[in-house]
Structure formats: structure tokens, C-alpha cells
């Protein structure tokens with residue numbers, strides 16, 4: 250399909266917007282009128298600029314408060330429309346979007362609305378332009394696509410058609426099924442927008458909280474499948490009013506925009522194939538044949554975290570090694586050719602990279618001691634990278650020594666590397682292969698840690714949507730519930746994503762307050778940093794006892810927390826006393842329990858969490874996070 254985006258979806262001047270849109274390889278734009286009104290050039294200059302960038306101007310939008318007006322207003326409206334037709338001809342824009350009237354002066358008489366739109370279409374036809382009529386969810390008399398279609402049908406003019414916008418239909422909870430009954434050639438344009446489900450005024454929701462497909466909670470797959478089965482074959486366009494996108498650097502937004510369309514197309518492609526197999530009316534098959542939908546390599550099958558790599562210098566390497574040692578990790582080997590050491594426990598591989606001239610060192614210089622790369626086990630690593638690249642990630646090929654394993658990697662939105670590691674499994678050791686075994690290896694030692702449970706990222710607020718889409722599109726992870734937690738200095742939003750098998754979990758923490766630790770660490774790291782790494786164990790009491798004996802520093806938890814816990818959940822006196830003694834936090838859901846504890850921060854950059862999941866507990870103990878956040882703030886208050 251031709252891919253297009255409204256200029257309102259990105260930040261910048263109109264010139265910068267077009268450059269970003271072209272760089273992301275869109276085919277066209279919807280020109281949002283305010284962008285043109287304040288543009289410092291003529292329509293012809295804009296048309297030339299778009300043309301030079303390989304972009305067509307697919308739609309001019311919007312013309313407001315047009316249909317169903319008293320006669321005197323209508324006469325003025327026609328004059329106004331003629332001026333816009335002049336402009337569209339100079340721009341080479343074929344279609345004008347007329348959104349349903351919101352004026353209190355509009356009369357709500359469908360006959361009158363149809364007649365006035367017919368007249369507008371007749372005038373458009375003289376210039377070979379087209380009118381698309383769109384129902385705004387807050388239109389005065391027309392809110393739903395069926396109401397708009399009834400008027401278009403009644404007006405019955407070849408230059409008048411319908412414009413569909415997923416936001417208006419899905420925000421009202423309207424059923425998109427009937428779209429399939431509208432003749433495809435009467436759907437003149439299609440605007441796609443996702444959004445989080447919010448209980449708020451629909452106009453505010455629409456103007457501030459739309460997001461790209463895959464970033465919100467609307468069922469856009471069903472919506473688009475309906476539109477394609479109706480026979481629509483025009484552009485697939487994004488119209489996203491979003492406060493954050495208005496200020497986010499527009500190259501990233503444009504990449505997200507394209508990634509969102511490619512993901513949606515690939516989902517709908519599969520959906521149509523399924524529907525074609527199930528239904529016998531032929532429209533699903535016809536749709537698949539009519540439009541070419543993006544077809545990337547399949548979502549990778551993931552097998553959890555294969556390794557985590559830390560960027561350090563020699564000093565930080567020593568301090569981190571001491572902490573890991575106290576946590577029960579063993580130094581398993583040194584890299585064949587680099588200043589890189591492998592620490593192991595259970596199935597956990599931690600790579601400590603102090604190699605002077607390396608990607609890790611560049612990250613260290615920018616961000617201090619930090620996680621600079623992760624490895625994800627994937628059955629077919631090359632295919633996983635190919636999918637990532639198809640979905641707009643950059644491939645990274647680092648220098649590789651003679652006998653080293655090929656481990657294809659991509660660059661994640663924050664600039665860290667994501668390696669895909671094939672052949673991880675019982676009895677095989679693709680990570681260890683690059684390391685010369687240390688002779689002090691005692692694999693039976695350890696404190697009972699078995700695998701990486703999750704990695705938590707601290708994100709600046711403008712990174713959250715980017716990461717939700719990246720993890721969904723590239724890694725096939727799906728979001729859970731979004732929660733709000735209290736830090737002593739503001740609110741923190743926390744959202745977990747995971748694959749279906751729960752082998753790979755990532756938690757995103759973000760804060761719009763400026764003084765929360767989440768916000769401070771996100772801004773100190775350029776917007777994205779691994780905030781903590783959670784290791785899973787089977788007996789947290791034994792593990793924490795051993796770590797405490799070895800001197801691992803944990804975040805102290807208020808005695809009041811345990812009094813409150815006792816009031817909320819009946820754990821038995823002995824169990825409660827053990828948790829209190831060791832500073833272990835507890836959460837219970839309908840599915841199971843979660844016991845966890847946090848280490849003190851390492852070099853003020855990141856920390857570790859030890860977790861034990863019991864039963865089918867599927868979250869991250871977010872309700873306990875305030876206990877940690879307050880504890881850290883109080884330690885800082887004491888000068889700790």
C-alpha cells in the first residue's frame with residue numbers, strides 16, 4: 250500500500266517534517282492546514298519541495314464546519330472552499346478532507362447536508378478534485394461513519410466519498426463491521442490512529458493522546474481488515490495528534506511511524522489470509538490480491554536472556570566483580586582476545602567489558618558503568634535480525650576475532666545493542682565458546698540464582714511509545730497493565746512487556762516529574778538506561794541469607810511496611826518475621842505470589858533485584874516499588 254502521514258504527526262517546521270517523513274521512506278503526506286498557513290513559502294514551492302523529496306501531497310485537511318449550514322453561511326462556505334481549491338491545485342493535492350460540522354449553527358438536516366456536499370463536489374469536479382467527508386467523534390450531528398456514509402450516499406456525486414479515521418470509530422466503541430458493506434471506491438482516504446483507552450472527553454483524547462498503531466490499545470487489525478475487504482486500495486495514512494510527538498525529535502517519530510505501519514500491514518496480511526481460508530464471500534482473498542501488504546520475516550521464537558553486557562573501565566570492573574562475587578557469581582572465563590570477563594550463575598551470563606577500543610568503551614565514556622548490550626536467545630538469530638532490519642532497526646556488525654562466534658546484532662532505540670544468540674540450550678554453550686575457562690570455576694557454588702527474570706529500563710517520557718512499539722514489532726512482546734507508582738518526588742509509570750512464553754520480560758519505567766530517581770537517571774543517560782536487572786531464584790530466603798552473609802548491600806525496608814503487609818495479607822507470624830528480618834518484599838495476585846528484594850545502587854547507575862515467583866504470578870511487584878523509592882530517598886536525606 251502507499252504509505253502516508255499527516256504533517257501534524259511530527260514536530261518541527263514544515264520543511265523539517267517533510268525531510269523526516271521522506272527519510273523514513275513514506276510515499277506521501279496529508280497536509281495539515283495550519284502547517285501550510287504558517288509556511289514561509291508558496292504552494293508551488295512546497296509542491297516542488299515535496300516532489301524533490303519524492304513525496305506526494307495526498308490530502309489537504311481539514312475544511313471545517315461546512316455541511317448542513319443555513320443558506321447564507323453556505324454561500325460563504327463555497328467561497329472559502331474555492332480558495333482552498335485554488336491552493337490544492339497549486340499544491341497538486343487531489344483530495345480535500347471535510348470533517349463533520351461541530352458548529353452550533355449547523356442544522357442537522359441530512360437532506361440539506363447532502364445537497365450542500367453535492368454542490369461542493371460538483372465544484373471540485375470542475376477542477377478534477379475530490380471531497381472526502383469524515384465523521385468527527387464530536388461532530389454536532391454526524392459522529393459515526395455510518396451517519397457520514399448515509400449523507401455521502403444521499404449526495405450521490407462521483408467526486409464525493411467517505412474518509413475513515415480509526416480513532417473516531419474506535420473511541421466511540423463503534424462497530425467497524427459495517428465498513429465492509431461500503432463500496433471500496435467510495436472510501437476516498439483512510440486515516441489510522443491508535444490510542445490508550447482513557448476515560449476522558451473524546452475531543453481532548455483525540456487531540457492529545459493518539460499514538461501510532463501498536464502503541465495503544467485499539468483493535469486496528471480488525472478495523473483495517475474491514476476497510477480492505479470493502480475494497481479500499483488508497484493510501485494507508487497516519488493522523489496522530491500527540492503532545493509528546495509534537496516535541497520529540499522528528500526523525501525518531503518518523504521511524505516509529507513507518508515501523509507502526511509495517512507492523513500493522515504484516516498483522517493484517519496474516520489476518521486476511523486466515524479470513525480468506527475461513528470465509529467464502531471472496532472479499533478477504535480479493536483484498537489480499539488487490540493490495541500489497543508488508544511481509545517481514547516472522548516474529549522470532551525467543552528463549553530468554555542469553556547474556557547481559559556491562560560497559561566498564563578497569564576500576565568499575567573490579568568493583569562490579571566484587572559485588573557479583575558476593576552475589577554468588579563465579580568468574581567463568583576471560584575472552585580469547587579482549588579485556589572481557591564472563592561471570593556465571595545458573596543460566597545467567599554477565600559479560601564485563603573493559604576493552605579500551607570498543608563499542609562498550611564508547612558507551613562507558615558517555616554513560617558511565619552501564620549495561621551496553623543484551624543477548625537474547627533466538628532459535629533463528631539471522632531471521633530475528635532480518636525481521637528487526639525489515640522493521641526499521643539498524644543492523645550492527647562489530648569487529649570479530651578469528652575464532653569468535655558470529656552473533657548478529659541490532660541497535661535498540663536507546664543506542665544499546667541487542668544481540669540474537671542462536672543455539673542456546675541444555676548442553677550447548679554458545680556464550681562460553683568465546684571465553685577461555687578460568688581454572689577457579691566451581692559451578693556448584695552460587696547463591697541459588699537461576700536466570701534473568703526481567704530487565705527494567707528507565708526511560709524519559711518521550712521514549713516510552715518508541716519502546717512499546719520496538720518491543721512489539723521487533724521482538725513480538727506484548728504489554729501488560731500500565732501502573733502508576735509514587736516516588737517521594739513524583740509519579741512513576743511502569744509497564745511490563747513480555748513474550749507469550751514469558752521467557753523475556755522487559756519493564757519500562759518513566760516519569761514526567763523532574764526530580765524522581767527514574768527521571769534523573771533517564772535524563773543522565775540520554776533518555777534510556779537499564780535501571781535494574783532482576784534475577785530469579787527458587788528459594789529467596791536462602792538466597793538472601795547467603796548474600797547478606799557475603800556482604801551484599803540491600804535497600805532497607807521500613808518496619809511499617811511489614812506491619813501494613815501483616816494487615817493486608819495473612820502470611821503467618823513466622824513467615825512474616827523472616828521477610829521482615831531479611832527485608833524481603835511481598836506481593837500477591839490472584840495467580841500467585843512474588844517475593845523480591847533490591848540491592849543498593851551500583852555506582853549510582855543501576856541495581857539488582859532478586860525475585861521468586863510462586864504459582865502464576867505474572868507482574869513485577871510494582872506496588873512495592875514505593876517502599877524502595879522512599880527508602881532510597883531517605884538514605885539520601887541522611888547523606889547515605
Ligand SMILES: O=C(O)c1ccc(O)c(O)c1
Pocket residue numbers: 310311346348383385414440455456488
Ligand atoms: O481534531 C480535529 O479537528 C481533526 C481534524 C481532522 C481530522 O481528520 C481529525 O480526525 C480530527
Ligand SMILES: [Mg+2]
Pocket residue numbers: 383414440488
Ligand atoms: Mg481524521
